[in-house]
Amino acid sequence: MRTDTTFKRAFNDMIDIIRTLDLGAELPSENALRTQLGVSRTTVRKVLAGMSARGIIISEAHKRIIGERPRQQERYPKEETLAISEQVETSFMEWMLRGDACPGTEINETELARKFGVATTIVREFLNRFQKYGLIEKRQNAGWVFKGFTASFALELFEIREMFEMRSARLFAALPDGSPVWKQIQSMRAAHLELLADIDARFQDFSELDSRFHRLITAVAPNRFIESFQDVITMVFHYHYQWNKRDERARNEVAIREHLALIEALESRNIALIDRACRLHLTSARETLLHSIA
Amino acid sequence: MRTDTTFKRAFNDMIDIIRTLDLGAELPSENALRTQLGVSRTTVRKVLAGMSARGIIISEAHKRIIGERPRQQERYPKEETLAISEQVETSFMEWMLRGDACPGTEINETELARKFGVATTIVREFLNRFQKYGLIEKRQNAGWVFKGFTASFALELFEIREMFEMRSARLFAALPDGSPVWKQIQSMRAAHLELLADIDARFQDFSELDSRFHRLITAVAPNRFIESFQDVITMVFHYHYQWNKRDERARNEVAIREHLALIEALESRNIALIDRACRLHLTSARETLLHSIA
DNA sequence: CCCCCGCTTTTTATACATAAGAAACATATG
DNA sequence: CATATGTTTCTTATGTATAAAAAGCGGGGG
Numbered sequence: 001m002r003t004d005t006t007f008k009r010a011f012n013d014m015i016d017i018i019r020t021l022d023l024g025a026e027l028p029s030e031n032a033l034r035t036q037l038g039v040s041r042t043t044v045r046k047v048l049a050g051m052s053a054r055g056i057i058i059s060e061a062h063k064r065i066i067g068e069r070p071r072q073q074e075r076y077p078k079e080e081t082l083a084i085s086e087q088v089e090t091s092f093m094e095w096m097l098r099g100d101a102c103p104g105t106e107i108n109e110t111e112l113a114r115k116f117g118v119a120t121t122i123v124r125e126f127l128n129r130f131q132k133y134g135l136i137e138k139r140q141n142a143g144w145v146f147k148g149f150t151a152s153f154a155l156e157l158f159e160i161r162e163m164f165e166m167r168s169a170r171l172f173a174a175l176p177d178g179s180p181v182w183k184q185i186q187s188m189r190a191a192h193l194e195l196l197a198d199i200d201a202r203f204q205d206f207s208e209l210d211s212r213f214h215r216l217i218t219a220v221a222p223n224r225f226i227e228s229f230q231d232v233i234t235m236v237f238h239y240h241y242q243w244n245k246r247d248e249r250a251r252n253e254v255a256i257r258e259h260l261a262l263i264e265a266l267e268s269r270n271i272a273l274i275d276r277a278c279r280l281h282l283t284s285a286r287e288t289l290l291h292s293i294a
Numbered sequence: 295m296r297t298d299t300t301f302k303r304a305f306n307d308m309i310d311i312i313r314t315l316d317l318g319a320e321l322p323s324e325n326a327l328r329t330q331l332g333v334s335r336t337t338v339r340k341v342l343a344g345m346s347a348r349g350i351i352i353s354e355a356h357k358r359i360i361g362e363r364p365r366q367q368e369r370y371p372k373e374e375t376l377a378i379s380e381q382v383e384t385s386f387m388e389w390m391l392r393g394d395a396c397p398g399t400e401i402n403e404t405e406l407a408r409k410f411g412v413a414t415t416i417v418r419e420f421l422n423r424f425q426k427y428g429l430i431e432k433r434q435n436a437g438w439v440f441k442g443f444t445a446s447f448a449l450e451l452f453e454i455r456e457m458f459e460m461r462s463a464r465l466f467a468a469l470p471d472g473s474p475v476w477k478q479i480q481s482m483r484a485a486h487l488e489l490l491a492d493i494d495a496r497f498q499d500f501s502e503l504d505s506r507f508h509r510l511i512t513a514v515a516p517n518r519f520i521e522s523f524q525d526v527i528t529m530v531f532h533y534h535y536q537w538n539k540r541d542e543r544a545r546n547e548v549a550i551r552e553h554l555a556l557i558e559a560l561e562s563r564n565i566a567l568i569d570r571a572c573r574l575h576l577t578s579a580r581e582t583l584l585h586s587i588a
Numbered sequence: 589c590c591c592c593c594g595c596t597t598t599t600t601a602t603a604c605a606t607a608a609g610a611a612a613c614a615t616a617t618g
Numbered sequence: 619c620a621t622a623t624g625t626t627t628c629t630t631a632t633g634t635a636t637a638a639a640a641a642g643c644g645g646g647g648g
Contacts, residue, residue, distance in 0.1 A: 002601045002638045006435060029592060039435075040640040045593090062592085062647085084602065110629055119603045120630085121415065128422045134518040141300060141333075141609060141630070147518075156517045163457050223450045224428040224441075225526075229519070296608045296631045323622060334610040339623085356617075356622080378632065404599055413633045414600085435600065435639060 005083045008076035010037045011047050015070045018056065027057065027064040084118055088126045091116040096135070096149070097243040103148025107136060133232050149240065151293055158286040161233060162279065164226050165214070169262070169278045171221045173269050181220055182267070188213055189263050196256050199249065206252040207237060213259055217266075236289070244292040251288055258284060299377045302370035304331045305341050309364045312350065321351065321358040378412055382420045385410040390429070390443065391537040397442025401430060427526050443534065445587055452580040455527060456573065458520050459508070463556070463572045465515045467563045475514055476561070482507055483557050490550050493543065500546040501531060507553055511560075530583075538586040545582055552578060 017036060021027075028036070033044045048064065051057040054074065058067040079087075092112070095101065109127065113120040127144055130136060134153065136144045147153070175181055191209060195202055211234050218226055241248070258281035265277035311330060315321075322330070327338045342358065345351040348368065352361040373381070386406070389395065403421070407414040421438055424430060428447065430438045441447070469475055485503060489496055505528050512520055535542070552575035559571035 001603050001636050004638060006639065031592075041593090042639055042641085046639090108629070121602065121604090124630085125419065125422055125601095128419060129425070131423070132426050132522070134522065142611095143629075153518075156519060159517055160519045163461065167457065223453055224447075225450060225454045225523070228426070228428065232519075295606050295633050298608060300609065325622070335623090336609055336611085340609090402599070415634090416632065418600085419631095436641095437599075 003084055005081050006039055007043055007046050007050075009081040010039045010043050011050060012075045012081060013037050014047050014051065015072075015075055018051075018066055018070055021066055023066055023069065025066050027066065084122055085126060088116055088118055088122055089130075092126060092130070093239045096146070097239060101146045101148075103146065103150055105146040105148075107144040107146055109143060132228070133235055149293060151290055154286065154289045154293060157232065157236065158282060158289075160229060162282050164229060165217070165282060166275060166278055168218045168221065168226070169266065169274050170271060172217050173266050173271065173274055175220060181216070184216060185263055185266060188216060189260065192256050192259055192263070196253070196260075199253050199256070203249040203252045206256065207241065210237065210255065210259075240289070240292070246292065254284060255281070297378055299375050300333055301337055301340050301344075303375040304333045304337050305344060306369045306375060307331050308341050308345065309366075309369055312345075312360055312364055315360055317360055317363065319360050321360065378416055379420060382410055382412055382416055383424075386420060386424070387533045390440070391533060395440045395442075397440065397444055399440040399442075401438040401440055403437060426522070427529055443587060445584055448580065448583045448587060451526065451530065452576060452583075454523060456576050458523060459511070459576060460569060460572055462512045462515065462520070463560065463568050464565060466511050467560050467565065467568055469514060475510070478510060479557055479560060482510060483554065486550050486553055486557070490547070490554075493547050493550070497543040497546045500549065501535065504531065504549065504553075534583070534586070540586065548578060549575070 014033070014037065017033075018027075027033070027048075030041050030044050030048070033048075034041045037044060037047075048057060051070070052059055052064075054070075055067050056070045056074075057064050082090075095112070095115070101107075107127070109120050109123050113123045116123065127136060127138075131138065134147070134156070135149065136146055138144050172181065192213075195205060195209060211230075214233070215230060218230060258277070262274070262277040262281055265273040268274075308327070308331065311327075312321075321327070321342075324335050324338050324342070327342075328335045331338060331341075342351060345364070346353055346358075348364075349361050350364045350368075351358050376384075389406070389409070395401075401421070403414050403417050407417045410417065421430060421432075425432065428441070428450070429443065430440055432438050466475065486507075489499060489503060505524075508527070509524060512524060552571070556568070556571040556575055559567040562568075
């Protein structure tokens with residue numbers, strides 16, 4: 001019933017580990033591999049067994065050595081390493097953003113399960129978790145309603161985002177000079193400049209940098225509710241922009257420059273400057289999102 | 295498999311409806327009852343059938359009349375009207391707040407299911423929904439961790455709450471004189487004064503009034519994320535104070551007075567005053583909560 | 589002893605089953 | 619023909635089953 005995606009992912013990761021070792025070298029212990037792969041020993045053993053069966057690993061008395069270099073084609077395909085629940089997420093996002101769903105559409109668990117080819121339990125579980133993004137709503141003893149990826153969604157999202165980011169930026173600026181975050185913000189600036197220099201080729205890398213940047217600022221004064229809200233933002237940008245690639249390069253370039261301005265403002269410790277830079281960035285991000293929705 | 299709690303709740307509600315009617319009177323149509331009871335016609339028919347079987351209702355040619363007054367003891371007990379998922383919520387809260395769980399405790403789906411006497415599916419679904427309250431966290435392929443009802447939980451909660459309430463209070467004060475909310479706030483004041491006058495007997499009613507008051511202020515400028523956060527607050531107050539009744543009367547009296555001060559501030563439209571009243575109330579609420587945790 | 593490994597037990601992820609409830613359709617009656 | 623009731627179909631709420639993964643246990647070797 002349960003899929004063996006954990007095993008397959010671990011198997012692929014194990015290939016990478018073996019490739020860093022020499023032929024004939026002795027493998028780390030099961031426990032060491034367990035930590036490296038981030039799975040249980042049970043799964044490690046399954047991976048080792050699989051590799052032995054393929055001759056990649058040879059078991060000698062009380063030790064295991066590398067018999068032959070694993071080839072890339074022995075890796076399991078990416079899809080098979082995703083848990084069903086993760087596949088459902090992708091399917092659902094696609095369903096939603098493809099435009100099959102307009103605001104007010106009723107969501108039917110059974111139908112989605114059929115469409116995605118999975119059990120209803122999983123769809124149900126996904127919808128329950130997805131609820132926190134504010135895009136769907138449950139009705140007692142009936143299905144769900146899709147509230148729509150609308151302008152008001154974007155506005156409400158950014159209202160909160162502004163509160164949270166302004167709060168974090170201010171707290172950030174109040175940190176003492178000796179704090180390690182100033183080093184981190186320096187390297188963050190470097191990463192931004194690097195990306196900017198090569199923007200034509202690498203503009204797609206921005207999304208991840210963006211998320212890291214905002215999380216760095218937020219992390220100085222941890223608050224679980226703010227962190228949880230970051231997930232909402234990440235989801236929106238991750239999926240929504242996957243389906244709206246218009247002006248992506250230009251959009252990202254603007255955002256990078258805004259980030260750089262905010263970094264400078266933070267380093268100045270000048271609250272007024274920080275507020276302005278922060279608000280400017282958020283306003284432009286909001287306009288971009290609104291623009292892409294309409 | 296599914297429990298018939300919906301039917302039982304509707305049955306009880308139906309008793310209340312019948313009691314407002316005269317003996318021998320004709321009942322409303324199935325469709326009318328459907329709206330009144332807030333269930334499907336299928337369930338209405340089941341209720342009607344049940345009442346016919348008990349002689350409460352007599353079916354004549356194309357009409358149904360009330361045969362005899364239903365007695366209160368014919369009601370289904372409250373527990374049987376709660377869906378399993380709701381029962382699980384109560385059980386879990388009890389488990390959590392009884393102190394069986396200290397911060398860092400691992401939560402085991404199977405064990406909880408056994409303890410509560412329900413299927414694992416339900417426990418799992420509950421935990422997924424409960425995650426949004428920030429008290430538990432999931433670990434991949436393993437169970438959940440209870441993060442604890444700790445001081446930092448309270449502090450993080452109130453940090454957000456302050457942001458949200460200040461925002462709403464300000465927007466509230468900016469509403470034009472003609473807005474109906476000023477009437478509502480008036481009757482809210484009346485309700486507070488009434489409760490205050492009878493505080494010794496009715497101090498337990500405060501919790502619900504508190505929730506209504508804060509929701510009224512929040513509702514003027516709807517934001518789904520703020521509304522969702524209100525659920526967190528409601529949950530905390532609902533359950534936590536059920537287990538910490540120390541000084542309840544005094545606590546509630548203080549809070550009522552603070553609400554009245556805030557109402558006055560709102561009506562003055564003076565932002566500085568509003569900010570102060572709001573912050574005062576939240577600070578005292580926070581201290582109370584912190585106090586009860588320690 | 590302490591770590592490694594083979595084996596056993598427990599728990600989670602996922603599928604499937606079914607009664608209760610909702611919705612849709614059909615028929616009747618005024 | 620519109621509204622109320624009878625009937626059928628579809629969906630949700632909840633239980634059970636099971637393979638995969640995790641956790642626990644005990645012996646053996648350094």
